Amino acid sequence: MRVPSGAGITCYEVLGVLSTASTAEIRRRCDSKASLLRPELLAGASSAVVSAASRAQEILDMAWWVLGDPARRAGYDEALGIRHTGEGLNRRESIPSEPGGSLKDFGFLLGNGQEALVLDGLLAVADFLAPHPHPPRRIMVPDVRGLFYSVCSAATGRLGLRLTAVRLTENPMPVDGLVVDQTPRPLTKARRDGVLTVRVWHPAATRA
Numbered sequence: 001m002r003v004p005s006g007a008g009i010t011c012y013e014v015l016g017v018l019s020t021a022s023t024a025e026i027r028r029r030c031d032s033k034a035s036l037l038r039p040e041l042l043a044g045a046s047s048a049v050v051s052a053a054s055r056a057q058e059i060l061d062m063a064w065w066v067l068g069d070p071a072r073r074a075g076y077d078e079a080l081g082i083r084h085t086g087e088g089l090n091r092r093e094s095i096p097s098e099p100g101g102s103l104k105d106f107g108f109l110l111g112n113g114q115e116a117l118v119l120d121g122l123l124a125v126a127d128f129l130a131p132h133p134h135p136p137r138r139i140m141v142p143d144v145r146g147l148f149y150s151v152c153s154a155a156t157g158r159l160g161l162r163l164t165a166v167r168l169t170e171n172p173m174p175v176d177g178l179v180v181d182q183t184p185r186p187l188t189k190a191r192r193d194g195v196l197t198v199r200v201w202h203p204a205a206t207r208a
Contacts, residue, residue: 009147009155010080011063016150019082023068030064033148036175041203049168049201052180055146141196143186149177149200160192165200172202 012019015029037053045053067073139159144152149165156163168180177200184190 008142008158009151011066011076013151013154014059014063014147015067019077019080023070026064026067030060033176034060036178036203045201048180049178052146052178052201056148056178059146137192138189139192141182141184141186141188141190144179144182144196144198145186147179149179149198152179152198156196161190161194161196164195164197166197167202168199169202169204171205173205175202177202 010019012021015026015033017026017029021029034057037057042050042053065072066076139161141161142155142159144155147155153163165177167177169177179198180201181199183197184194190196
C-alpha cells in the first residue's frame with residue numbers, strides 16, 4: 001500500500017502534530033482521529049466510505065508504527081532531514097534524497113513489505129522539499145482517498161491544486177471529514193493550477 005502517492009505527506013502531517021510533539025501527544029492525536037472511524041459511526045455508510053475508513057485506519061496505524069517507537073522515529077527524522085538540537089528543531093541544509101528518491105535507500109527503517117511501501121509514500125515529501133527551479137506545468141494527481149480533509153487540503157495546496165469539496169453527509173458532526181473519492185483520478189496528469197474535487201464523508205450528528 002502506497003500512502004498517499006505523490007502528495008508528499010509526512011507521518012507528522014497525517015496526525016496533525018509538529019515534529020517536536022511528545023510520544024504521548026502523538027498517541028492522543030492518533031486515538032482522536034481513529035475515534036472518528038469507529039464501527040458505530042460507520043453503520044449504514046456506503047462501501048466506498050467503509051473502504052476509505054479502512055485505508056485511513058491503515059495510514060494512522062502506520063504513522064503510529066513510525067512515530068511511536070523512538071528508534072524508528074529517529075531514523076525517520078533523519079531521513080526527512082530533521083534534526084533536534086539543544087536550540088530546537090532544525091532542517092539540515094540538504095535533504096537525504098534527490099527528487100524521485102525512495103525510502104529504500106534507508107534500509108535501516110524498513111520493516112515488512114507493506115511497511116516499506118507506506119513509508120516510501122510518506123517520505124515522498126523529499127521530492128517536494130527539494131529545489132525545483134522550473135516546476136512542471138502538469139503534475140501527477142496524488143491519491144488522497146483515506147486522508148482526512150485537513151491533511152488533503154495542505155498536501156494539494158503545496159502541489160498548486162485548487163481543492164473543492166462535495167459533502168456526502170446531510171447532517172454532519174462538526175469534525176474533520178474523510179476523503180472518500182476524487183476527481184481527477186489518482187496518478188493522472190493535471191495542470192498545476194487545476195481543480196481537485198473530493199467527496200468528503202463525516203459521521204452523522206445525533207439528532208435530538
